[in-house]
Amino acid sequence: MTTTALPETAAVAWRERVDERALHVRGRLWTLSTSAHTVPFVATAGVLVGIEPFLAPVSALALVHAWAIPELYAKRGANVLSPHRRRAPVAPAEAAQRTALGLLGDLVGHAARDLHARTGLVPERGALGVWLVGEAGALLVRPGGRRVHCWCVRADDPSLPPADRTAHLLLALREDEHGFATVANLAFSGARWRVRRRLAPRMRGALDEAGRMARGG
Amino acid sequence: MARLIRMDRTGHTTLAEWTADDDAALAAAAVAFREQLEAGHYAVVTRGEGHAERVTELPAEAELVILRRPIAGG
Numbered sequence: 401m402t403t404t405a406l407p408e409t410a411a412v413a414w415r416e417r418v419d420e421r422a423l424h425v426r427g428r429l430w431t432l433s434t435s436a437h438t439v440p441f442v443a444t445a446g447v448l449v450g451i452e453p454f455l456a457p458v459s460a461l462a463l464v465h466a467w468a469i470p471e472l473y474a475k476r477g478a479n480v481l482s483p484h485r486r487r488a489p490v491a492p493a494e495a496a497q498r499t500a501l502g503l504l505g506d507l508v509g510h511a512a513r514d515l516h517a518r519t520g521l522v523p524e525r526g527a528l529g530v531w532l533v534g535e536a537g538a539l540l541v542r543p544g545g546r547r548v549h550c551w552c553v554r555a556d557d558p559s560l561p562p563a564d565r566t567a568h569l570l571l572a573l574r575e576d577e578h579g580f581a582t583v584a585n586l587a588f589s590g591a592r593w594r595v596r597r598r599l600a601p602r603m604r605g606a607l608d609e610a611g612r613m614a615r616g617g
Numbered sequence: 618m619a620r621l622i623r624m625d626r627t628g629h630t631t632l633a634e635w636t637a638d639d640d641a642a643l644a645a646a647a648v649a650f651r652e653q654l655e656a657g658h659y660a661v662v663t664r665g666e667g668h669a670e671r672v673t674e675l676p677a678e679a680e681l682v683i684l685r686r687p688i689a690g691g
Contacts, residue, residue: 404670404671406671407659407671407687408687408688408689411687411689412690480691493626493627495627495628496626496627496628497628498628499627499628499629500624500628500629501628502628503622503624503628503629503683506681507663508666509666524667525667526667536691537691551690552690552691553688553689553690553691554688554689554691555685555686555687555688556686556687556688556689557625557686559625559626560624560625560626560686561626561628563628564624564625564628564629567624567683567685568624568685568686568688569688571661571663571669571683571685572685572688574663574667574668574669575661575669575670575671580688583688583689583690584690584691585690585691
């Protein structure tokens with residue numbers, strides 16, 4: 401017997417199931433929220449300089465705030481892929497990680513296996529866009545490649561080696577993409593370039609590749 | 618030979634192996650399968666690249682059945 405809905409969605413029954421429309425709305429809300437945080441600082445900077453040019457240093461401080469707030473949010477989004485977030489009680493054994501890597505490699509194609517070896521992330525095309533799956537989270541690059549949703553989600557077993565944690569997320573994603581996005585916590589939604597700057601350097605190539613795939617490449 | 622594997626701290630552990638014409642091995646695999654589901658694992662069968670299905674009964678025809686732990690928002 402096969403079932404389609406991700407069973408973990410039962411644990412978050414109060415959440416609306418994520419679909420194309422819900423993602424669009426959440427993206428707009430993030431943009432609106434970011435604007436609400438930054439526009440007042442930009443306006444304040446302009447007004448201060450307009451009133452009194454000697455207040456230019458204060459205006460500069462306001463502009464720094466306007467720049468920093470979206471950057472902090474983007475950093476929060478990029479952090480979902482950080483291996484440092486893992487809460488393993490002990491370091492995974494090398495042999496276990498090698499075994500787990502073998503299984504993960506069997507689940508994906510050659511190109512994805514190669515990208516994982518270089519970046520630690522597995523790309524996966526879905527109906528909602530192109531996913532980049534890590535050990536403790538995933539990025540969803542929306543069609544067109546401009547917007548990224550950053551999801552915090554993990555396997556419920558801290559003793560798993562890193563590649564197994566990625567395989568857990570990949571399998572759950574393949575079972576039910578919309579359910580996966582429903583279970584995961586959205587940490588950030590915004591411009592791909594903004595998240596890219598906050599990613600670990602070795603992961604940036606994966607986001608570039610996902611962006612290319614999301615543009616139809 | 619089909620395999621039932623569980624992802625765990627060792628990478629993965631093979632819990633059972635069977636072939637379609639070996640009823641005893643298939644029955645033993647089905648018992649192991651049910652025990653793991655009762656222990657809270659979910660069973661998944663890959664259906665080509667990009668697709669997977671959760672199963673609640675051991676599919677005798679599957680080449681590989683993978684047991685995973687639940688996921689949760691972090």
